Amino acid sequence: MTLLDAHEVSKRFAGIAALSGVSLEVGAGEFVGLIGPNGAGKTTFFNCLYGFLKPDAGRVLFDDRDVTRLPTYRRARLGLARTFQRTELFAGMTVRDHLLVAEHARTSGVTLWRDFALRGRDSDEQRQSADEMLSLLGLADDADRPIESLSLGRTRLVELGRALMSRPRLLFLDEPSSGLDRTETDEMARVLTDAQREHGTAVLLIEHDIDLVQKVTARLYVLDYGKLIASGETTTVMDDPEVRHAYLGVTA
Amino acid sequence: MSDFLGYAITGIPIGCVFALMAIGIVLTYKTSGVFNLAFGAQAFVSAAIYYDTVARHDWPPVLGFVVAVLIGGPLLGLLLNQLLYRHLRTAPAIAKLVTSLGLLVAIPQVVKLWFGTSPAYSPPGLIRSDRLFLSGELTLNVNEVTTIAATIIVVVGLSVLFRKTNLGLQMRAVVESPRMTELNGVNANRVGAVSWMLSSLFAALAGVLLAPLFAQVSELNFFTLLVAALAAAAFGRLSSIPLTLVGGLLLGVLGQLFAGYLPQNSVLAQGLRPSLPFAALFLLLLFWPGLRQPREISDPLAGVDPPPPAPPAAIRTRGLTLFTRAFAIGFIGVVSLLTLTTLNDYWVVLVTKGVIMATIFLSFVIITGLGGQVSLCQASFAAVGAFAAGQLVANSGMSILLAMVIGAAIAAVVGAFLALPALRLGGIYLALATLAFALMFETVLRPLDWVSGGTRPPRVPRPTIGGIDFSDDKNFFLLALVLLALVALFVLVLKRGTTGRFLDALRGSETAASSIGINPFAAKVVAFSISAGIAGFGGALLASFEGRVFYEANMTYFFGLVWVVLVVTLGARSIQAAITAGVSFVVFAPLLTEITPLSQTTAQALAFILFGLGALTYARHPEGIIEAQTRRSLLKITRWLDRGDEGRPDQEQRERDARVAVGAGR
Numbered sequence: 001m002t003l004l005d006a007h008e009v010s011k012r013f014a015g016i017a018a019l020s021g022v023s024l025e026v027g028a029g030e031f032v033g034l035i036g037p038n039g040a041g042k043t044t045f046f047n048c049l050y051g052f053l054k055p056d057a058g059r060v061l062f063d064d065r066d067v068t069r070l071p072t073y074r075r076a077r078l079g080l081a082r083t084f085q086r087t088e089l090f091a092g093m094t095v096r097d098h099l100l101v102a103e104h105a106r107t108s109g110v111t112l113w114r115d116f117a118l119r120g121r122d123s124d125e126q127r128q129s130a131d132e133m134l135s136l137l138g139l140a141d142d143a144d145r146p147i148e149s150l151s152l153g154r155t156r157l158v159e160l161g162r163a164l165m166s167r168p169r170l171l172f173l174d175e176p177s178s179g180l181d182r183t184e185t186d187e188m189a190r191v192l193t194d195a196q197r198e199h200g201t202a203v204l205l206i207e208h209d210i211d212l213v214q215k216v217t218a219r220l221y222v223l224d225y226g227k228l229i230a231s232g233e234t235t236t237v238m239d240d241p242e243v244r245h246a247y248l249g250v251t252a
Numbered sequence: 253m254s255d256f257l258g259y260a261i262t263g264i265p266i267g268c269v270f271a272l273m274a275i276g277i278v279l280t281y282k283t284s285g286v287f288n289l290a291f292g293a294q295a296f297v298s299a300a301i302y303y304d305t306v307a308r309h310d311w312p313p314v315l316g317f318v319v320a321v322l323i324g325g326p327l328l329g330l331l332l333n334q335l336l337y338r339h340l341r342t343a344p345a346i347a348k349l350v351t352s353l354g355l356l357v358a359i360p361q362v363v364k365l366w367f368g369t370s371p372a373y374s375p376p377g378l379i380r381s382d383r384l385f386l387s388g389e390l391t392l393n394v395n396e397v398t399t400i401a402a403t404i405i406v407v408v409g410l411s412v413l414f415r416k417t418n419l420g421l422q423m424r425a426v427v428e429s430p431r432m433t434e435l436n437g438v439n440a441n442r443v444g445a446v447s448w449m450l451s452s453l454f455a456a457l458a459g460v461l462l463a464p465l466f467a468q469v470s471e472l473n474f475f476t477l478l479v480a481a482l483a484a485a486a487f488g489r490l491s492s493i494p495l496t497l498v499g500g501l502l503l504g505v506l507g508q509l510f511a512g513y514l515p516q517n518s519v520l521a522q523g524l525r526p527s528l529p530f531a532a533l534f535l536l537l538l539f540w541p542g543l544r545q546p547r548e549i550s551d552p553l554a555g556v557d558p559p560p561p562a563p564p565a566a567i568r569t570r571g572l573t574l575f576t577r578a579f580a581i582g583f584i585g586v587v588s589l590l591t592l593t594t595l596n597d598y599w600v601v602l603v604t605k606g607v608i609m610a611t612i613f614l615s616f617v618i619i620t621g622l623g624g625q626v627s628l629c630q631a632s633f634a635a636v637g638a639f640a641a642g643q644l645v646a647n648s649g650m651s652i653l654l655a656m657v658i659g660a661a662i663a664a665v666v667g668a669f670l671a672l673p674a675l676r677l678g679g680i681y682l683a684l685a686t687l688a689f690a691l692m693f694e695t696v697l698r699p700l701d702w703v704s705g706g707t708r709p710p711r712v713p714r715p716t717i718g719g720i721d722f723s724d725d726k727n728f729f730l731l732a733l734v735l736l737a738l739v740a741l742f743v744l745v746l747k748r749g750t751t752g753r754f755l756d757a758l759r760g761s762e763t764a765a766s767s768i769g770i771n772p773f774a775a776k777v778v779a780f781s782i783s784a785g786i787a788g789f790g791g792a793l794l795a796s797f798e799g800r801v802f803y804e805a806n807m808t809y810f811f812g813l814v815w816v817v818l819v820v821t822l823g824a825r826s827i828q829a830a831i832t833a834g835v836s837f838v839v840f841a842p843l844l845t846e847i848t849p850l851s852q853t854t855a856q857a858l859a860f861i862l863f864g865l866g867a868l869t870y871a872r873h874p875e876g877i878i879e880a881q882t883r884r885s886l887l888k889i890t891r892w893l894d895r896g897d898e899g900r901p902d903q904e905q906r907e908r909d910a911r912v913a914v915g916a917g918r
Binding site (some may be wrong): 007050071072073076077081082084088089090091092093097100101104105106112114116117118120121151159163165166215 | 757
């Protein structure tokens, strides 16, 4: 079953075609990679899919619903979540608070009435699911530390946790391994595969770390100069000479 | 036709003065990233020096000009740069804005201490001379010609500076990243100092040139000048000097045309003309393309700065929190008891007013503390609540308590309507839009009968509940205390609840917050509207206490500025700090009069100076000085409690987190 269906998405910035007619599909519970050299338009494409940018042309369907014009927060409520290439954290909050905010955002309706009914504070279930996520991420010891005191690698895990807290059906990851060392990257891969196994979360992954891509993704799309140059099963695509030339700089 | 030309031509010199000032604003903004609201105050300084030397001490105008403009202007700019803005170059835009707000409040009061408050009539022009005839009825005097010439020299000179010289290039580089520029071997501080001296020179020039256009030298005129200049600067999109000049000229000419053509006593003439600069600023901020998506200046090397302080919850144990809270409540209890038993009537009234102010100040906890936005029109919201409650009682005989609540609701609705367009702006632009609104409320809306209830606003009664008559001051004090507690509880519930969490998240990162399903716009409108409602409620309560809405004494735009400055200095995030700010706003000056031989006026001026200068600490302690002190003491207590646990594995970690939270080691 197709969960996300992006159809012929185009975006121009001041006359420069950042994306020209890119189509992509992600099935339920599927791990899909999106690779390409720097400046290929990967993050722009993500932003179009997620609502931070409005595409000039094309449609984005999520779960057979046209979400092309929906604002970001509405897409999140439908079951999308993401992490950021340059981490976007809530300054001044502890690690646990990052997860609890996401939990509140998922479970709360009209927040004012909840607050006045004195139900705005964290419930036991909310605390418990935050604690479960903390131990899944291996962040239990850092739970009450201010986010500023964590290393980059740990903050990437916090972002991942925050995204997973909203129980997404599709998770967008924008270069999750950049700035991480080998063990931290392995940790990240483990958490992702766990989430897929337990909740059936699908993942769309932008990544430069080819090892990580080959380890977790089943299918791969390759972008170059805003155009798709290849797509298919990961192993097949990685052997494609054009891909090797554009992306790896290897002439076949 | 000749009428038209005549009016238009008289508008040109005025427009030139607006433009000079606006160019100064653009220059400082371009070169130091500071949106200098204290510019009007700087112009006032030079005008006062010029008046004092030339009119009071009979110096020759040239000498007065040299001292007031050529020496005084750049010197003040140099002082401001060396003492303040040099250290703020990488600070967030909002910290720079708060600093200049503090100066806007403090500088005129300092000047008045020396200059005196007695009116300074008929300010002299630069050159004492008669009219100079152009042709027929079109006249310009020598002063006006000088103004135009000065403006032309400034515009041409600056264009050359930015386009052709190395210094101009360096100036532009310093704004983008002072550190990067220094890595390239440029002394960023020297460049900054030069640009501050230059822009202050323009402010001084504008001040002296503007003074003769009014009947007397008064700070209010310079504030109007500032707003007109802000509008002109906005017209130039805060970057183009020629467009800024055009903006200033347009404002000057339009103002004179309105004055010439609109019937003298019509509503339009009385409302539209004085409010032209405010309305222009407001509309430009909302609709002028190119301003709406302002590029925030961000330093690529900002990452080397130490992280901002974390919330105290990270280091506070539950016991400590309970202890500090119990201490605060105990303190309030003791003060209340003293008020009821030992203070005389005068002080009971003052303390009660302080409690009511504290209620109004709680509105800042929502909008500034949680929402992270600076609103400069809370005083106008208080006035809306007060006027509405007063009219409801007068016209429909409604009970005053119900009228207060409805007044608050009306203020909340007005707040929401203002927020809908203004919140798209954010940051300093939102602050400017709220300032423009406050000024429009004062000049356009307040004089209307349906807003304020006529020239003599209706009496607002005190309530009677179940046989208790609150016209007794001590009874009313208790009522105010109870209402303050209720509002504080209301704020606490929001702060601790989901709303508070969402606003915290939005302040941290709007992008991330919307990516997990938080609607940023709705959350901010709600915060703005609730905050306006609280201010409106407090305003209505104050009117009920004082028997009428005393707008001039309590709710002018100036009070809105002082409130912001005071509350962010002490700590906008904490309920305790907001209450302290509210009470000290009222009782500080009388207390000073009581314990020192100062007169009431001097004490009040000193209080404003102190409040204003207090804002200079904001850049260092954005969490507020009360919160900063609390954290410091908590760090000490934590250390003391941990003294026996040297061996415990988490001890070192807690210590490090605590130091991050205090922001130590900068």
